[in-house]
Amino acid sequence: MFRMFALCLCWWCLTGVFGESVSVTEGDSITLNTDTQILKVDIQWKFGAENSIIAKIKLKLQIFSTIDNTLNGRFRDRLKLDNQTGSLTIMNIRSEHAGDYKVLITGEKLTTKSFSVSVYARLPVPVLIFNSSQCSSSVQYCSVLCSVVNVSAVSLSWYKGNSLLSSISVSDLSISLSLPLEVEYQDNNTYSCVINNTISNHTTHLDIHTLCELYEGHPGSLLVLISAAGSLLIISAVGIFYICRKHRKTDQEVEIQSEITYAETVFSKRRVYKSIKTYNLRSAQYKEMFCHLMLILRRI
Structure with missing residues (x-):
């Protein structure tokens, strides 16, 4: 029993297993550090439960490479390998890149370091x-x-x-x-x-x-608008009454002038034309006032 315990402890010391949790915002870049310097070691980066190889360094063969076609190109053009430390940078990270990463460092002893990467969506402004x-x-x-x-x-x-x-x-x-x-x-x-x-x-x-x-209007401002609208309603009512009365008077003038001589008829027509022109002008003015009133009432 003691020998088994000692063997497990010795193996743990030789391999050196470390874990780290990392959180990042979608679209940002993140670097997974090996915390070592490459002298006489080989490095291999793996991702996911299937331990798919995504990057590797072999000093003897002078190989420093990232593997873009792994997992149907999920990491294509997103990985950068540091040739001095073996650290791996994931650029423009997305939710599909969240998961477990593992780096195997082979030298005088085998060191394994793991990372659990969580990717969060970029937050909107409330x-x-x-x-x-x-x-x-x-x-x-x-x-x-x-x-x-x-x-x-x-x-x-x-x-x-x-x-x-x-x-x-x-x-x-x-x-x-x-x-x-x-x-x-x-x-x-x-x-x-x-x-x-x-x-x-x-x-x-x-x-x-x-x-x-x-959106709502302050209570005091609302009372001012209501008072103004009421005043405009009274003015509009008086104006409409005046227009109707003037229109009735103009019709009576036309009937009377039709019984006068030719010369007087010409004079009368000028007066009628003048009255009609004044009527049309005042109608346009009151129509404009009415439109302003309706606009204020809608805002209320």
Whole structure:
């Protein structure tokens, strides 16, 4: 029993097995270090459960190469081998490159070093929008929605200063996330929405006065708009009444002038033309005022 234990301990000392976990963002580059200098050693890099060879160094034959056609070209034009240390760099990494890597260093003793590489998608920036589907019961409050799309293995959170208010998480599924927040218009605290995963995060800060007043309008501003709209309605009603009355008077003038002599008829026609021209001008003016009124009402 003692001999078996001693043999296993001796083998562990000779081989030297080490492991390391590494996380990286998709699209970045990562270097897996051998922590050695090439003097009289051979190096072989393997990937996955099948131990597929993806790079190797043989000093006696002066071979320093990466193997692009392994695994149907998964690593083509992405591997770079350091001829001095044997370290391997994976460039523009993708999710398909996540997994277990192993390097065999053969010299005076056999050293094996393994790496577990996790690849995370690049995080989007949280977007803040006015939450019209959740109208507040009080005009003193504004409802805001923080949203991100096509994310996985992340958390989305609202913070008030450095204090966590609420949070939601998703596992490996690629979905969209939304997290609501209701704040007072007069609130001067700092609010921020944060998305994060194991290795990175993005933050968007809430500007209450800009976002909420842009979509909803401050209660005081709303009263001013309503008052202005009411005034324009009264002016429009008076204008329409005046136009109708003027139009009725013009029709009566035309009937009276038809019974006068030829010379007077010519004079009367000029007056009628002048009245009609004035009528058309004022109609256009009131029509323009009415269009402005409708535009203001839509904004309200």
